Amino acid sequence: MKDRTGPRGLLRQLRLAWRSCWAAAPWIWAGHLPLAVTAGLVPMATAWLTKLLVDALAEGRQSAAVQAATGLLVVGLLSGVLPQLTQFLGNELRRRMDWFLRDRLHSVVGRFQGLSRFEDPRLIDRLRMAAQTTGETLMPVTGSMADMGRNIIALLSLLATLLVLSPVMAVVVLIAAVPVLVAELWLSRKRVNMVAATSAGIRKELFYSALITEESAAKEVRLFGLGDFLKGRMLRELHTIQRAERRLDRRDAAVQSGLAALSALVAGAGLIWTVQAAAAGRQTPGDIVAFVAAVAGVQAALIGLVGNIGLAHQALLMFSYHTSVIELPDDVAPRDGGVRGEGPLPALRRxxxxxxxxxxxxxxxxxxxxxxxxxxxxxxxxxxxxxxxxxxxxxxxxxxxxxxxxxxxxxxxxxxxxxxxxxxxxxxMGVLFQDYMNYDLTAAENIGIGALDLLDDRAKVTEAARLAGAHELVDGLPQGYDTMLSRIFFADGEDAEETPGVVLSGGQWQRLALARTLLRQDxxxxxxxxxxxxxxxxxxxxxxxxxxxxxxxxxxxxxxxxxxxxxxxxxxxxxxxxxxxxxxxxxxxxxxxxxxxxxxxxxxxxxxxxxxxxxxxxxxxxxxxxxxx
Incomplete structure (x- = not known):
């Protein structure tokens, strides 16, 4: 993973994330750009219009004051509407990205032809991390790019204002942002590392929890009195996970408190300076208002931008697990230079x-x-x-x-x-494995999935059931072949209270598994x-x-x-x-x-x-x- 988390690796992840976003929802993503530009100019416009309004009132220019107030009204309307539009587009982009990422990840995993990948604990943890890369986790580098763009535009425009009023203060505010950026990048890497480090523990915690709560283990758990034993194992893993989270939270709180104190000191020093300048007659009342608004706006934009960068960094680190899975080569690939020839595999002759x-x-x-x-x-x-x-x-x-x-x-x-x-x-081939699966599907589906092209061919399904000696069993179920063989789900479109699922015995399940195999008669x-x-x-x-x-x-x-x-x-x-x-x-x-x-x-x-x-x-x-x- 090191090659994916260095500067070049992260830039590549950013390109891949943007490419994925464009593939998932191009026009929705593009729609963020004008909104970001407009929203980014709002703080600067607010600061200057407020300055003009205060100066016009102080000088008794009523017409100019009305014009400035009208401008503030328009800016206020934009401030109220733009976030709603941005949120709407962001939510839709999140949904489409979530669909796109899940579809791609599960398509790739479905194409793994062998079993070795599912027997490697390290890859299982990587798969779990990849599954957590959703439209929501990628928002900092997709939908929230509008937020980042808005902060950049706001920062540049307000810095221009601050440079006019106090060049020294503009430099001080920028320098104060450097430790904030370094801290955010450090914390984002720590967060992803913590998630990766606790992935195995989370799997164990979920495993023990499932043993306690699911029907498959209920008999032995109660027979052997394993409830407290499994609960202890589960809580031990949960304690380890929470201890890692608590340690990171303490670091986060300490760093963020220090950064907040630094920001308050810079803002306070700037306020003292501008008050002294106004007392000396070097600034007007409007300058004071504009200066205070500019400092606050620059700090807010910087904090927002640094937060955007930190979240984007964290999102790209998470996304690297997704790309590391989808770029895996075939686990049972053809030999180098080995080519059987074109066309499907012919029928067995020799x-x-x-x-x-x-x-x-x-x-x-x-x-x-x-x-x-x-x-x-x-x-x-x-x-x-x-x-x-x-x-x-x-x-x-x-x-x-x-x-x-x-x-x-x-x-x-x-x-x-x-x-x-x-x-x-x-x-x-038609294969019945010793460790066959029991599917929480209907009886007909449990047989029909053995040959998906025959899933809806009830005659073929029934024939396979007869051959496996399962027809009388299935035909005698409450809804026959449409009976749901599960206590977890109910049949689609049925009243849950009137169509309870049926649980079969081991021998009955084996007959269905055999029927599933024999559906491939040719x-x-x-x-x-x-x-x-x-x-x-x-x-x-x-x-x-x-x-x-x-x-x-x-x-x-x-x-x-x-x-x-x-x-x-x-x-x-x-x-x-x-x-x-x-x-x-x-x-x-x-x-x-x-x-x-x-x-x-x-x-x-x-x-x-x-x-x-x-x-x-x-x-x-x-x-x-x-x-x-």
């Missing part, structure tokens, strides 16, 4: 191949995948099994190109995935990561029976800890500590009597023991589960 794939999430972490070699033929079903931490989910993330391998390659019909735009690749690659982990034995049997029929002739990768669900796959691949140790059909692996056979035997014995100890109904469930493949 297969997907992993060659000597090595991967770890960070250089400080151990390898998750170690020299994996695997070929997934087109039209075949491959099952991936292994203990927790073996690398199964990581391999899926690489196939989806959320990450690129550190070594080796993954190819689609010979095309290296690093040469394929991620959006094209993912358009050819994709080339189907990846299912633990598709039945939350289901009971009967539901698991029904789901896998449907999936076997659906996967017939489709290239598919199935991950499951329940080995009975994978036994009919064309190829079963065993991962152990990031390496493939076995692969083959169920019969081949059982005959080999390796780790797969041992795991399968242990699971089968577990079912048999449960069946023999629980009686006939359990035996039926055991048979059902064992035959699920």
């Amino acid at each position: 297969g997907i191949e992993l060659r000597d794939v090595w991967f770890r999430y960070d250089e400080s972490h151990p390898w998750v995948l170690r020299g994996v070699n695997l070929f997934i033929p087109a039209g075949s079903s491959v099952a991936l099994v292994g203990l927790n931490g073996a690398g199964k989910s990581t391999l899926i993330k690489l196939l989806c190109r959320f990450y690129d391998p550190d070594r080796g390659s993954i190819s689609w019909d010979g095309d290296d995935l690093r040469d394929v735009p991620p959006a094209q690749l993912r358009e050819r 994709r080339d690659l189907l990846i299912l990561d633990e598709p039945s982990a939350g289901l009971d034995a009967r539901a698991e049997y029904e789901i896998h029976a449907r999936l076997r029929a659906h996967r017939a002739g489709t290239t598919s990768l199935l991950v499951s800890h329940r080995l009975s669900a994978v036994r009919e796959a064309d190829t079963i691949v065993v991962l152990e500590e990031g390496r493939i140790t076995e692969q083959g059909s169920h019969a081949e692996l059982m005959a080999r009597a390796g780790s797969y056979a041992q795991l399968f035997t242990v699971q089968a014995q577990g079912y048999q023991e449960v069946g023999s100890s629980a009686g006939g109904s359990a035996e039926e469930g055991s048979t059902e589960s064992s035959s699920a493949a």
Whole structure:
């Protein structure tokens, strides 16, 4: 960030901010200019017209006094109207800038194709700072530029007046403004640094607060009595944040008090001087009035201008976080010189191949995948099994190109995935992740977002629900497919009291997530990561029976800890500590009597023991589960 906060960096941020402002609302921004010029001339006009009025009255020139009073009337009208016009334009500019900045930031973040950016705490803090750069925070360098322009024009015009009346006093007032400017720039940098330093603490404070107040954690918080524990963590972070704010506030108060005292001393010295000059006959009563107004006006304009500069400096420092995010390169960009060719990714014909794939999430972490070699033929079903931490989910993330391998390659019909735009690749896939999302949307939307082009195609949505065994569940909800699956929101256009949201069980949510995946029925690659982990034995049997029929002739990768669900796959691949140790059909692996056979035997014995100890109904469930493949 240092290159963005130096003098050259801030000038560049200013250009980018003005360019953004022009892109968001060009004519509204331009409309500030004439208002700023007019408003800037008002203090000077007031000072001179007041002088003319006082001198005309003192000398008995009634006509001149009336003219001066008329001029003050016009200036007074302008003083009343111009701030309202400026505020109106400023508010509209703020709204349009807010829209523009939010749209650009979220568009850029939405284009991040990988996952590494969302796993970097430093970038998360930078994103949070960037999200705070809104139309409101940028006003000092956009809408408030009119205010700065007004202060500059007022300052120059009043300085000209002060130079005529007392050149020495004009120089003294300008010199007194230097420490004010230095202090404001110092304080503005301290404010931004404080916000950046407390960003992680604010995230933690919000996290603990959410655990206490949100439904997702309510059961365990109450079961384990975590309320006071989490509250203590939350208040500890809040105390740290407030301590930093309090320290900055003390500095701010001390500096501002000193600057105010300096301003009062300068103004008081000027007043004593002009009174002595008037007593000596060197100035008229009108000169005294004009001098006092000019000194006060110059100081006010200087304080306002210095404040404008300080706020603009702070706004540009905040804006630098916004630009640092929107200028980030693609996190899964194509390789240098790697070009797959024009047009969309063709349908899978031969297969997907992993060659000597090595991967770890960070250089400080151990390898998750170690020299994996695997070929997934087109039209075949491959099952991936292994203990927790073996690398199964990581391999899926690489196939989806959320990450690129550190070594080796993954190819689609010979095309290296690093040469394929991620959006094209993912358009050819249907994927159910083990950690699938539950959306606070309607049941139909929870399924339909799996293929946005089919979101409003109720027939396709219903078909996917039937395939996932979710149709009866959804059809039985209070509003069927239009039921809101949330206790936070209500369906659009519905009476909140008559249409309460519905909360599903874990297994029911899994059926909807599966339906969301199966909505992409025409994709080339189907990846299912633990598709039945939350289901009971009967539901698991029904789901896998449907999936076997659906996967017939489709290239598919199935991950499951329940080995009975994978036994009919064309190829079963065993991962152990990031390496493939076995692969083959169920019969081949059982005959080999390796780790797969041992795991399968242990699971089968577990079912048999449960069946023999629980009686006939359990035996039926055991048979059902064992035959699920």
